Amino acid sequence: MSVFVLRRLLTLLATLVGASLIIFLVLDALPGNAAQMLMGADASPDAVRALTVKLGLDQPLAVRYLQWIKGLLVGDLGNSYVYGTPVASLIAERLLLTVPLAIMAMAITVTLALSAGIYTAANHNKLGDVGVMSLTQIGIALPNFWFAILLVLLFSVRLQWLSAGGFAGWEDGIWLGVKSLLLPAISLAVVQAAILARVTRSAVLEVLREDFVRTARAKGLGKREVLWSHVLRNAMIPVMTVMGLQFANLLAGTIVIENVFYLPGLGRLIFQSIANRDLIVVRNCVMLLATMVVIVNFVVDVLYAFIDPRIKVHDL
């Protein structure tokens, strides 16, 4: 088991190093000079050059890369070109919104998808199966920002239950914060849930055809008991794989959704920083997103080994 985790950890580190290289090189290759952007088009060349030196942008590529990595390791991400404040605290503040949003969206996704997937598989080819599967078909086809606008029209404009945008913060109680993230989380979750529900359904149906399901029935277990105690655990492997991949989609989705709902989260920070050429913020934010995705997939890999006793042996 520990060898298995260790190997996965090494893969994780290698992935992160690769990701950091790509992020650094791509952002460096972008046209435009941050110093020029900051000082405006009519700044004197001397002043621009002085700022370039001050920001360390005159150093060779390799030196700047290593400085960035060193900073990452000690938690010093530098200062934002635009705000002048430390990037680390800027990101930390935004994470207070985006992490709960992602967790809520993932929780809604998993709840909807597993219940719909298991229900439809258990009622294979019956009316409920066909009905729910048609709904997921629609769900997959919905663009999330458009669905978000529909939700706002219904719950904010017509019913006036929830606000149309903005974030209440966590200071006035958790419920207020959750309430302002509810619509964004639902809009993020619906498409993902539709996909995951279909994956769950086909995974469960596939396991239901296995011989050991017949064995379990021959032991006297009812259909429902077989489903819960024998089928689901076997079906979880493909479902979790897709869940891990969907987490990346979800993070990407926050960039759009946070803009639709005027939420001061990480997605909106990235969007604004790109617009402002605040590349030091962009670089660190993208690195953070990459790290989150890689870690989630690492956790999924380790969970496989917990669920499936065969995996430890295969990988040792």
Place this chain on the structure above:
Amino acid sequence: MAERSDMPLIEVENLGVRLNTSRGPAQAVRGVSFALKRGETLGLVGESGCGKSVTAMSLMGLLPDSAMVTGSIKLDGNELAGLADADYCRLRGNRISMIFQEPMTALNPMHTIGNQVAEPLRRHKKYSASQARKEAIALLDRVGLPDPARRVDAYPHQFSGGQRQRITIAMALACEPDLLIADEPTTALDVTIQGQILDLIADLVEERGMSMILISHDLGVIAENVQRMMVMYGGAVVESGPTEEVFRRMGHPYTQGLFRARPKLGARKGTRLKTISGTVPELADLPSGCTFSERCPLVIDACRAAVPPMVEVGPRHGVRCIRTDVSMAERVGALTA
């Protein structure tokens, strides 16, 4: 309970099963009748698709929902056909158990073998977890799994095919069923293991006084392991009787064909295996009259006209053929051929 021992444990009357296949509805089993007393053993022989497994699954009540079952299946006089699934669940794994063909896939890879063997005990006998575990170890020991106390927490993938079949046997026997159905229990195993597993099953059947229905396509397995046998073809029983009697005086051309088709030890190299000409007919479009008529060497027009009746050719020995006068006269020397 003298009267009870006289009553058949399981009594099947005119069983018919209609399945929905991809090629349309098919009568997979037709007019199968037999009775089995406590401690009696019965073999079902035939090629793939002859209805022997479907017969077994209908006894277990595990046919697909779309299957149509007609006729009657009685266990100790109680009708099982049409029983609600919840009631059937109380019988399965408890009074009727089954061993399947594929030990490699018959066990759940995610659960320890101990839990899988203990499951019927917990369910039917309401054993506590520790009681069930202790009993599971005893059962695994009885079926000859080495070091059961230590290996009870291992997973199926850590065992060989033969060991896994021992585990499924332990599982099937956990609640001391009255009837054991073994569906090709050794077909997927190495030849050297086959004998051991069959001996184990025979010992356990005798030791616990169970009745057994053994399904096999292998006449040798049937000859050595059951008291009575039924030969099935195209969903119907074409010959039945005490095993010794049937082997001594095979009456149906199909039974004789099966017997001739077995590989023989000491045959000269290059000798072709004898086969039954033609192929097993699709159940969806069986010929009218005798189902074997298209492949039978002795076929006459009358064979195609109507389904032949069961003809009594010996003590409890029936043959569904109108040409037994010829087939059983020509059979002379068949056993040595």
